[in-house]
Amino acid sequence: MGAPLTPEKVVDRVLISDEEIQNRVRELGREITADHVGRDVRLVTVLRGGLFFLADLCRAVDLPLQVDFMAVSSYLGGRPGVVRITKDLDDPIEGAAVIVVEDIVDTGLTLNYILRMLKGRRPASLEVCALLDKDVRRIVDLPIAYRGFSIPDKFVVGYGLDLQGFYRNLPFVATVRDEALQEVL
Numbered sequence: 625m626g627a628p629l630t631p632e633k634v635v636d637r638v639l640i641s642d643e644e645i646q647n648r649v650r651e652l653g654r655e656i657t658a659d660h661v662g663r664d665v666r667l668v669t670v671l672r673g674g675l676f677f678l679a680d681l682c683r684a685v686d687l688p689l690q691v692d693f694m695a696v697s698s699y700l701g702g703r704p705g706v707v708r709i710t711k712d713l714d715d716p717i718e719g720a721a722v723i724v725v726e727d728i729v730d731t732g733l734t735l736n737y738i739l740r741m742l743k744g745r746r747p748a749s750l751e752v753c754a755l756l757d758k759d760v761r762r763i764v765d766l767p768i769a770y771r772g773f774s775i776p777d778k779f780v781v782g783y784g785l786d787l788q789g790f791y792r793n794l795p796f797v798a799t800v801r802d803e804a805l806q807e808v809l
């Protein structure tokens with residue numbers, strides 16, 4: 625494999641700027657703060673994409689809270705929406721006010737699976753905070769309590785979202801040039 629394409633060759637258009645993201649994250653943090661005073665707040669995210677959003681969001685929440693991480697992978701050739709847990713949460717969530725922090729919700733199948741699994745562990749509450757929502761692609765109906773931005777059905781990179789593992793560190797969310805997408809397909 626050669627060197628990865630530079631961001632200039634991959635980015636088509638900046639959809640959401642660094643500043644817009646940071647402003648919205650602060651608003652979401654304020655909403656979560658107001659809604660969870662006195663609760664045992666647990667922000668949970670799915671590696672790797674979600675960790676960038678979680679890192680900013682948790683610092684915008686003005687409450688004592690804990691963070692925890694899980695990782696999943698889809699079964700190759702398996703049924704859509706059935707995922708394998710490759711890293712589980714470290715701590716039990718029974719009785720906690722759990723907020724699943726997601727970078728993007730697309731069909732919703734992955735998140736639906738994760739929510740069903742976490743619900744079985746009897747948290748006091750289970751909510752979703754998603755930065756990006758590709759709502760036109762939704763297959764399963766999911767309650768999203770906190771939503772950053774609704775975006776069109778375009779493949780995006782940046783702020784945690786990758787193309788073959790790269791470009792997560794871009795501070796903005798951008799659509800990808802067709803040529804770059806074709807190279808990896």
Ligand code: 5GP
Nearest residue numbers: 729730731732733734735778779780785786
């Ligand atoms: P879902 O199960 O909701 O269809 O898929 C969610 C996962 O698909 C996300 O967590 C993310 O990893 C990936 N995904 C969906 N849309 C995009 C996108 O536009 N860009 C990137 N980089 N990943 C995406």
